[in-house]
Amino acid sequence: MPSRHPVICGIGLSDYPVVPHLNSVQHHALAARRAIADCGIAKSAIDGYVSTSGGGPAEGDDAVSMAEYLGVNHRYINGTMVGGSSFEFHVQHAAAAIREGLCDTVLITYGSDQLTRMGRVLGTGGFQRDAQPVTGAMQMATPYGLPLVGAYALAARRHMHEFGTTSEQLAEIAVGVREFAGLNPDARYRDPITVDDVLSSRMIADPLHKLDCCVITDGGGALVMTTEEIARDLRQPPIYVLGAAGTQTHWNIHQMPDFTEMGAAVCGPEAFAQAGVTPADIDTAQLYDSFTITVMLMLEGLGFCGRGEGGAYVEEGHLRRGGSMPTNTDGGGLSSNHPGMRGIFLLIEAVRQLRGDAGEAQVPDAELALACGSGGWLSAIATVILGKDRPS
Amino acid sequence: MRVVSDLEWQGPVPAGEGEYGEFFAAAAKGRLLIQQCPECGHRQHYPRAICTACGAEPEWMEAAGTGTVYTYTVVRQYGVPAFAELPYVLAMIDLPEGVRMFGGLTGIDPEAVEIGMPVTAYARTYDETHAMIFWEPA
Numbered sequence: 296m297p298s299r300h301p302v303i304c305g306i307g308l309s310d311y312p313v314v315p316h317l318n319s320v321q322h323h324a325l326a327a328r329r330a331i332a333d334c335g336i337a338k339s340a341i342d343g344y345v346s347t348s349g350g351g352p353a354e355g356d357d358a359v360s361m362a363e364y365l366g367v368n369h370r371y372i373n374g375t376m377v378g379g380s381s382f383e384f385h386v387q388h389a390a391a392a393i394r395e396g397l398c399d400t401v402l403i404t405y406g407s408d409q410l411t412r413m414g415r416v417l418g419t420g421g422f423q424r425d426a427q428p429v430t431g432a433m434q435m436a437t438p439y440g441l442p443l444v445g446a447y448a449l450a451a452r453r454h455m456h457e458f459g460t461t462s463e464q465l466a467e468i469a470v471g472v473r474e475f476a477g478l479n480p481d482a483r484y485r486d487p488i489t490v491d492d493v494l495s496s497r498m499i500a501d502p503l504h505k506l507d508c509c510v511i512t513d514g515g516g517a518l519v520m521t522t523e524e525i526a527r528d529l530r531q532p533p534i535y536v537l538g539a540a541g542t543q544t545h546w547n548i549h550q551m552p553d554f555t556e557m558g559a560a561v562c563g564p565e566a567f568a569q570a571g572v573t574p575a576d577i578d579t580a581q582l583y584d585s586f587t588i589t590v591m592l593m594l595e596g597l598g599f600c601g602r603g604e605g606g607a608y609v610e611e612g613h614l615r616r617g618g619s620m621p622t623n624t625d626g627g628g629l630s631s632n633h634p635g636m637r638g639i640f641l642l643i644e645a646v647r648q649l650r651g652d653a654g655e656a657q658v659p660d661a662e663l664a665l666a667c668g669s670g671g672w673l674s675a676i677a678t679v680i681l682g683k684d685r686p687s
Numbered sequence: 688m689r690v691v692s693d694l695e696w697q698g699p700v701p702a703g704e705g706e707y708g709e710f711f712a713a714a715a716k717g718r719l720l721i722q723q724c725p726e727c728g729h730r731q732h733y734p735r736a737i738c739t740a741c742g743a744e745p746e747w748m749e750a751a752g753t754g755t756v757y758t759y760t761v762v763r764q765y766g767v768p769a770f771a772e773l774p775y776v777l778a779m780i781d782l783p784e785g786v787r788m789f790g791g792l793t794g795i796d797p798e799a800v801e802i803g804m805p806v807t808a809y810a811r812t813y814d815e816t817h818a819m820i821f822w823e824p825a
Contacts, residue, residue, distance in 0.1 A: 427699065434701035435733045438819060439791045440762060440770035441777055448760035449779060456758065456802045501761040501797075549779065549789035550733075554758055 297524035301390035302533035303681065304526045305334030306643045309515030311632045312483040315411050319356045320364060322406025322515030322634075327365055330517035335530035336400065341519070343371035343401035345389055347381045347636065361404065371398035377543065378670025379583055382518075382638035383677035387539035389520045399522055406515030407634035413511070432547045444508055444586070446548035446672045448500040451588040453554040455502060457603065462502055464606035465587040466493035469506050469629050471614045472584060476626025478616075478655040483510045484630045507587040509628035509637070516639035518646075523685070534646045534681050537663075538569035541677030548672035555603070558676035559596025559667055566678040567598075570663075570686075574598045577680070578661040579648050580620050581641035583669040584627040590614075593667050597678065616656070624648060624656040638668035642679060649683040688717045688752045689809040696813045698769035703817055706734035709747070714810040715818035721786050723748040732786040752808040753825065754780035757787055761797040776800055780808075780822055794823035 307329030309322040317325065323346070331338055344367040346358040355364070358374030371392045375384050382403060389401040429437045436446075454460045470490055476482035488506065496505040526533035540562040545551045567573060574597060582593045591605035599620060600608035614622040623629070625644040628637045645664035647653045653661075666679045703711050706722075710733070713720045721732045722745035729740035730748070738745045759778035762770070776792040778800070790808075792800060805825035810818035 428702035429699050430702040430704060432733050434703070434707055436789050438699045438701055438813075439777055439789070440698065440765060440767065440775065441789070442762060442765045442767075445760045445762050445765075445777055449758045449777075452760060452802070453758035497764065498761075499764045501763070503760075549787070554779070 298522060299394050299396065300523040300686070301393040301520055301536045302523050302526045303518055303536065303642070303646050304521050304529050304531055304533055305330040305336065305519030306646050307333055307517040308643060309406060311481060311514030311634070312510070312512035313410060314408070314513040317408060317513065319354060319406045319408045320361070322408065322513065323356060323361055323404040324365065326406060326515040326517035327402060327404050330402070330519050333531060334519050336519060336521070341367050341400050341402045342369060343389065343392060343398035344369040345373040345385045345401055345403045346405065347376040348374050356406065365402070365404070367402060369398070371401065377675035379585065379636040380541070380638045380668025380670035380675050380677045381636060382642060383539070383666060383668035383679045384541045384675070386520070386536060386642060386679050387541055387677060390536045390539055393520060393522055399525060401520045403518040403520065403639065404515070405517070405636060405639045407636065408513050409635040410511050410513045432550070436547060436549050442500060444503055445500040447586040447588050448503045449548060450551070450554045450592065450673060451502050454588065454591065457555055458606065460591070460606040462494055463490050464610055465507055465591065466490040467609045468584070468587040468590045468614065469493050472623045472627040472629045474616055475624050475656050476630035479626045479631055482626035482631035483512050503586060503588070509585050509633040510630065512632040512634050514632045514634040516643050518639065518642060532650060534649050534683065535686055536679065537572070537682045537686055538566035538680035539677070540565035540569065541675065543675040546671050546674050551673060555592070557592045557596050557669065557673045559593045559678065562676055562678045563597035563667070566680050570680040570682070572663060572680065577620065577663050577665045579624060579645070579658040579664050580622045581624070581645050581664065581666045582622055583637060583641060583667060584623055584629045585633070585637070585669060587629070589669050589673065590622070592673065593669065597665070597667060621658045624653060624658065638670070641666035641668060645681050649681055688719050690715060690717050690818060691809060691811045693811045693813065700813045701817070701819065706736060710734045711817040711819065714820055715812050715816055717810060719750045719752045719808050719820060720747050721750050721782070721784055722746065730785045732788055750782055750784045754782045754788070754806055754808070754822070756792070756800065756802050756804050756806060757781045758802060759792060759800050778822065780806060788820065791821045792823070793821055
């Protein structure tokens with residue numbers, strides 16, 4: 296029987312980081328064109344479509360509008376929207392749909408003109424920009440003036456209190472990611488930075504400085520997933536989905552059960568169990584770096600280090616180029632690109648690494664890569680483990 | 688609970704739909720409400736129409752209005768005009784009743800805030816009949 300094992304066969308990036316001439320829908324389309332060309336599949340073979348709800352029907356980039364725009368007459372559609380980690384959830388869902396035979400080939404797309412649309416608002420604006428009444432559970436926080444950065448700062452402060460984590464340790468994450476950004480000609484910021492640079496950058500919301508925060512860019516990405524069988528005839532070597540698991544511990548930050556433990560502690564072990572590997576087996580990690588604290592909580596949750604040991608772990612240089620767990624090798628959200636939801640870029644970079652196509656940032660002999668996305672406010676977390684080789 | 692009248696408030700306000708409205712209306716009368724489940728005893732905040740533990744219908748209970756700081760941040764930059772007066776402190780407060788509540792922490796030098804410090808709730812009205820909960824050092 297032909298293998299229906301799900302694989303990623305095509306990847307595509309739209310242009311980034313500053314692209315004034317493209318709107319969100321066009322970012323979706325450009326990334327999709329490049330992903331289709333990358334694998335060489337006939338567009339007509341795509342019978343599944345997955346995307347977030349994006350800006351919604353008003354902007355025309357919700358999943359059904361995008362399926363029409365892209366011309367995908369799907370047998371399987373999924374519009375899961377859980378924030379930046381949506382695409383790790385999408386891979387989980389698409390893999391299941393492909394295995395089950397709901398469809399054969401799935402196109403996943405993302406596009407955002409966030410930087411061009413919003414201008415440079417310093418990255419500290421909230422979701423609610425005017426004095427309109429705030430509905431739902433956000434009315435327990437937004438009226439007090441809680442910026443996105445402030446929500447993550449609450450977690451960082453608690454981590455410092457419980458474990459003695461320092462601003463220097465958090466800064467080390469930003470410094471390592473910037474080093475990789477220097478190898479990516481398209482990255483938003485490429486000049487090397489030091490721990491002192493991070494600490495002397497403006498304090499936005501204690502204890503997070505400007506350089507603890509991700510950049511704001513335009514951009515888009517696309518993935519094509521199919522069966523191992525179909526991928527045999529395509530241009531690129533298949534990258535196998537070995538594990539994919541997600542969880543949600545809360546949505547609003549004020550409902551986070553424990554501010555020093557994120558859902559990675561749940562979905563990480565589940566994904567590792569599916570793949571039959573351990574954290575020590577992973578060659579490169581792509582971890583959602585919305586803020587430095589996000590990465591630290593993820594490292595602990597996934598088991599790359601023990602709980603509360605994230606500070607010491609990053610200080611040892613594991614995340615750096617040449618370290619034991621090179622992380623965010625494209626320059627991450629902290630330095631390269633973050634158009635609002637970054638999850639798809641984690642997967643694209645993981646695939647590039649496993650194909651051996653990561654250029655100067657290539658991790659030698661990378662065979663296993665992990666992508667972990669965080670959506671909302673450390674809320675909806677999903678882990679995907681990808682492999683170069685056929686699972687045994 | 689002390690109630691401060693602040694009808695000049697220009698920032699975003701809670702919409703107060705459903706259970707939220709009862710919470711903010713009680714605050715304006717000096718009562719800090721949380722919810723308790725009559726079936727399983729679970730306590731929760733924010734208010735909603737279901738017990739998150741067992742699925743039954745929760746009931747209101749009044750909290751003492753005391754707590755300790757679980758974590759906090761000092762907001763020093765925020766590109767929203769209503770919050771131009773910087774810096775200010777936002778905190779998660781552990782209540783002795785067993786729930787955690789988010790709010791503004793006032794009446795203290797931001798540099799002096801510490802995790803674990805005891806705080807007291809007060810209410811600040813944003814219209815004639817509704818108030819938001821704030822905290823100050825006990």
